[in-house]
Amino acid sequence: MDLSAINPTLLVASLMVASTPILLAAIGELVVEKSGILNLGVEGMMIIGAICGFAAAVVTGSPMVGFLCAAIGGAAVSVIFAVLTQYFLSNQVASGLALTLFGLGLSAMIGQSYVGIKPPTTYKLDLPLISDVPILGPILFSHDFTVYAALVLVLGVWWFLKYTRGGLILRAVGESHDAAHALGYKVVRVRFMAIMFGGACAGLGGAALSLVRVPQWTEGMTAGSGWIALAIVVFASWKPERVLLGAYLFGGVAILQLNLQAAGVSIPVEYLSMSPYLITIVVLVAMSANRAKSALNAPAALGRVFHASR
Amino acid sequence: MLRLEKRPSPSQTWAYLAPVLAVIATMIGGGVMFALLGKDPFEAIRIIFYDPLFSEFAWYYRPQLLIKGAPLVLIAIGLSMGFRAGIWNIGAEGQYIIGALFGAGFALALYPTESPFIFPSMILLGALGGFLWAMIPALLKTKFGTNEILVSLMLVYVAEQLLASMSLGLMKNPEGFGFPGSRNLQQYDSAHNAEIWVGSGVHMGVVFALMAVIFAYVLLARHQLGFHIRLTGESPKAARFAGINPNRLIIFCLGSSGALAGLAGMFEIAGPSGQVNIAFNSGYGFTAIIVAFLGRLNPLGIMLAGLLMALTYIGGEIAQSSLGLPAAAIQAFQGMLLFFLLAVDLLTNFKIKWAKAEVTL
Numbered sequence: 107m108d109l110s111a112i113n114p115t116l117l118v119a120s121l122m123v124a125s126t127p128i129l130l131a132a133i134g135e136l137v138v139e140k141s142g143i144l145n146l147g148v149e150g151m152m153i154i155g156a157i158c159g160f161a162a163a164v165v166t167g168s169p170m171v172g173f174l175c176a177a178i179g180g181a182a183v184s185v186i187f188a189v190l191t192q193y194f195l196s197n198q199v200a201s202g203l204a205l206t207l208f209g210l211g212l213s214a215m216i217g218q219s220y221v222g223i224k225p226p227t228t229y230k231l232d233l234p235l236i237s238d239v240p241i242l243g244p245i246l247f248s249h250d251f252t253v254y255a256a257l258v259l260v261l262g263v264w265w266f267l268k269y270t271r272g273g274l275i276l277r278a279v280g281e282s283h284d285a286a287h288a289l290g291y292k293v294v295r296v297r298f299m300a301i302m303f304g305g306a307c308a309g310l311g312g313a314a315l316s317l318v319r320v321p322q323w324t325e326g327m328t329a330g331s332g333w334i335a336l337a338i339v340v341f342a343s344w345k346p347e348r349v350l351l352g353a354y355l356f357g358g359v360a361i362l363q364l365n366l367q368a369a370g371v372s373i374p375v376e377y378l379s380m381s382p383y384l385i386t387i388v389v390l391v392a393m394s395a396n397r398a399k400s401a402l403n404a405p406a407a408l409g410r411v412f413h414a415s416r
Numbered sequence: 417m418l419r420l421e422k423r424p425s426p427s428q429t430w431a432y433l434a435p436v437l438a439v440i441a442t443m444i445g446g447g448v449m450f451a452l453l454g455k456d457p458f459e460a461i462r463i464i465f466y467d468p469l470f471s472e473f474a475w476y477y478r479p480q481l482l483i484k485g486a487p488l489v490l491i492a493i494g495l496s497m498g499f500r501a502g503i504w505n506i507g508a509e510g511q512y513i514i515g516a517l518f519g520a521g522f523a524l525a526l527y528p529t530e531s532p533f534i535f536p537s538m539i540l541l542g543a544l545g546g547f548l549w550a551m552i553p554a555l556l557k558t559k560f561g562t563n564e565i566l567v568s569l570m571l572v573y574v575a576e577q578l579l580a581s582m583s584l585g586l587m588k589n590p591e592g593f594g595f596p597g598s599r600n601l602q603q604y605d606s607a608h609n610a611e612i613w614v615g616s617g618v619h620m621g622v623v624f625a626l627m628a629v630i631f632a633y634v635l636l637a638r639h640q641l642g643f644h645i646r647l648t649g650e651s652p653k654a655a656r657f658a659g660i661n662p663n664r665l666i667i668f669c670l671g672s673s674g675a676l677a678g679l680a681g682m683f684e685i686a687g688p689s690g691q692v693n694i695a696f697n698s699g700y701g702f703t704a705i706i707v708a709f710l711g712r713l714n715p716l717g718i719m720l721a722g723l724l725m726a727l728t729y730i731g732g733e734i735a736q737s738s739l740g741l742p743a744a745a746i747q748a749f750q751g752m753l754l755f756f757l758l759a760v761d762l763l764t765n766f767k768i769k770w771a772k773a774e775v776t777l
Binding site: 194195196197199200201203215218333383390391395 | 420422453504506552556560561562563565566567569570571572573574577578580581584585702703705706709742743744745746747748749750751752754755758759761762765766
């Protein structure tokens with residue numbers, strides 16, 4: 107065992123990269139849940155994004171086209187969920203699960219011919235001098251653009267929810283769809299758009315996984331990231347800034363256990379690989395234990411079916 | 417303009433028609449998908465739904481129907497009770513793995529002792545393993561109110577890692593020349609879940625699946641606990657006023673579904689699969705969710721749905737070899753089925769009416 111091989115600077119830098127896919131998916135799901143919809147299909151939308159982005163990037167040779175296609179792909183499958191829950195008034199839990207199962211199957215089908223291929227490299231920030239500053243350079247100024255895009259997105263969502271009229275309407279719909287409907291807001295339309303935004307974000311997250319973090323395509327490669335993203339939204343008690351904290355925490359655990367594996371700690375690899383999932387459970391328990399505090403922020407209409415009888 | 421009008425109570429006719437309609441819609445949707453993959457859609461659908469039952473090799477495929485259907489029905493029966501009460505155990509895959517590990521671990525520890533008590537003990541241990549694994553989300557839910565969906569799902573990944581660790585370490589075959597995977601239980605008579613009639617596909621798991629169907633039917637239709645489950649699902653508020661203890665229901669629903677999933681895993685590892693290895697779990701725990709919904713959360717319906725889903729598995733395998741259809745196509749096909757089912761379900765709870773466009777300002 108050689109713990110000195112673990113470099114704290116690189117650890118922080120790589121945890122930012124590692125947590126980006128989850129962060130993107132989680133911030134999208136936060137918006138969806140704020141509108142009162144529980145979409146359990148994050149895992150499915152994410153893996154669809156992963157393969158759409160990967161395939162598009164390989165075919166065109168451009169990672170940017172890849173990310174664009176990933177967002178479109180994620181949003182496209184989320185439309186199925188949106189139609190089911192908004193127009194066919196289906197149970198959200200069941201529809202979300204269906205989306206995940208369908209996404210995993212469809213992605214494996216699309217991805218058949220892409221196994222073992224290397225994707226084009228995503229543009230990485232590399233400023234002369236600044237990127238070489240010790241400690242701060244690798245942490246702040248030498249990432250691929252997804253890391254920054256995710257941070258900008260979190261900031262944007264925070265601003266949108268807190269300071270814009272659109273954000274207010276979205277929150278109103280999520281708190282009480284009946285009241286929002288009575289005020290003349292188009293509940294279904296708002297939710298439809300929120301779901302599609304969530305799908306696009308999850309798709310981007312998937313592409314960040316297949317194009318940057320891994321970078322490769324393997325069947326079922328999201329391995330629960332989408333579910334962890336859902337857990338992070340709960341952990342964050344529906345606050346964007348805490349989603350960031352949550353995602354970095356989980357990214358940190360994932361990276362730390364990889365580093366420990368590499369350093370040859372005497373704990374078997376399988377038990378280290380369990381740790382992100384176990385930590386997720388621990389965090390969920392801790393959050394629900396002081397429920398009075400955390401549930402205060404949960405959208406009141408979360409998961410309830412809206413049917414305007416008049 | 418189309419308008420939806422909520423039915424005072426769900427339509428009985430549509431409750432039966434919806435799954436049939438969904439299967440037909442999936443055949444059409446699946447056909448389109450296969451056509452996009454460049455396969456003849458009619459041939460693909462015929463191979464998936466017709467050939468396993470009536471082709472010249474059907475004698476081989478028909479027993480497979482029971483072998484693949486049994487775990488699906490066992491797991492789905494357990495899940496359906498929770499789903500009815502609004503308790504979502506979606507980690508059956510994990511409970512399936514742990515049940516298998518408990519059963520197989522016991523047998524491997526006793527190898528090569530032969531005794532008629534080994535297999536019955538394995539059945540008990542399999543159920544216990546699944547039950548204990550499901551108790552984690554159950555107790556966390558009752559003690560702290562933690563979301564059981566996320567916890568049970570996270571535990572699937574933990575169970576998968578545990579399975580990997582066991583097949584590479586503790587349960588590895590000492591005479592396996594270093595290859596991962598345990599001894600094959602099919603070659604260990606006392607532990608082998610053998611077919612009861614050779615070539616029929618009927619093993620103890622099939623018998624247990626049938627028993628579970630009957631037991632669940634009686635429970636839901638005749639027993640007070642079944643009434644409590646249905647009441648909680650249909651009106652949680654009324655259930656609270658009636659003095660039903662929600663925590664007891666959570667423990668019962670998660671515990672029984674975990675035990676049934678554990679049993680399914682145990683029968684699988686002692687029979688058709690035979691070996692503790694990384695590739696042991698094949699997603700039955702997730703497919704069973706579709707089975708439960710397709711069967712309308714009704715025990716008899718689940719039995720039929722389980723057989724249908726087993727049919728698509730077998731048909732998918734045939735299509736894989738004869739048409740070169742990707743393995744994942746069947747998974748997408750099954751997911752599609754659930755989508756259509758959920759969509760058609762609208763007709764069970766709502767009436768669609770033509771309404772004249774109203775005057776708007």
